[in-house]
Amino acid sequence: MKRKMSSSPETGSASHGSLGTKFEVFLSFRGPDTRANFTDTLYYALLDKGISVFIDKQGIDIGEEIGPEIFQAIDDSKICIPIFSKGYASSSWCMRELEHMMQRRKTNELEVLPIFYDVEPSNVKLESKVYVDALTLHKEKRGAEIVQHWAKALKEVTGIKGWDTKNTGYVNSLNSIFPFLYVSFA
Template sequence: MAASKNNAGSASSSSKFEVFLSFRGKDTRTNFTDHLYHALLDAGIHTFRDNEELLMGKKLVPELIDAIEQSRISIPIFSENYASSKWCLNELTKIFECKNTTGQVVLPIFYIIEPSAVRNQTGSYSEAFERHQTCYDYTTVQKWKEALREVGSLKG
């Protein structure tokens, strides 16, 4: 993931983001997330979001990891299909790690989904994990579930 070319700058190690947005593009990119992103920029808040040019791979790219680590606040936007994306779950795992190691502030948003569905992995989240368990190792899936449980328990 790379930061948008406009006011967000780039995700280089010299950048410092105030906010990192984690979201499932097909659910919220062109509506809620876009409005939130522009409102943050208009308020002068240096915000990271991907620019739809994500190169698919198994691991989070270094720029994405740097953006998460350098952000003071992370905002995961949980939506119906968030848990179906390994990218979203990997981002959330890194966000959860930063929350616990550096005290990063995490402000979850529950977009047309109940917090309990995220926290308890029910509904579409349960279905996503049924698929993930056939494709990914036990440890990875458990890390994703733990991150969802913990971050899903935060007041949104």
Template sequence: MFLLMSSNSHHWNLMAVASSSASPQEKYDVFLSFRGADTRNTFTSHLYAALCQKKINAFIDDEELKRGEQISPSLLNAIEQSKISLIIFSEGYASSRWCLEELEKILECKNSYGQIVIPVFYGVYPSDVRNQTGTFGKVFDELEKDRQEMLQRWRTALREAANLSGFDSDVIK
């Protein structure tokens, strides 16, 4: 299963293309990584509905993580069991430690297992994600300063993900 996305004006076209083989551990076609407060009830919910309509088995976390809680092992397993991860970078994505931990896991799966990773830049510029600048960088800088080791890992992960070929909502309009 492979996912193709294209835009015609403001309409997204999704198409699933079957691949020749799937690993038995793969449970989902697509894992959606997003910051709920930014896109859950707008872009992400519409994308998820479109994927389901095309019979693409997508994982979306319906739970809101409360401040201070850790990412659940079941969520990390869902990432591992997905063929494709779509990372929806939004203005507040980098303010969520949960999103950044998901991002690290997604890139680990990309590098270890060849998982396909597609970034979607929703209302942010790829260069702002890559370099943690602009509004995206400001929210990232607000994370705890005493976690410098984690901040450096997250900076590296953001840079790697932003360097991948993806979709930029400002260009698609």
């Protein structure tokens, strides 16, 4: 599988787990929604600050299993940043990543810092049709029990103070994220 795993010598990342790298940040996002704009900007800005980042840059190769590598990268990260966009909940992989993040957060093994890119936190909290419709489609394919876990993770993540780019613009959001991350890794 071709995954972009970046580590900067300044971060002092230690070898850990099956990936060989311990990441400070794992970015979770729906590629078609944010990859070419917000996510890439955030990714390169984090690298410029010397923060090691795991990001899916190449996509998934056909026929390769992505679960173990993705979940290991989440487990090997200090902070996970789900970037909620209108299409985030339509991706079963984004939902699986979020569920895993929230489970790890409960055991105090991971910090989750949500970014609401082009949705309101209330959308993610399932108070509007934006995410409800996506979960309804998943329910037909994946079953009610799995989708119930995903809905719970979505509601839980909205209880975490994050950044809302819809009302502030993503440049302002990025400017407020960096000081927070810098203090987290200092």
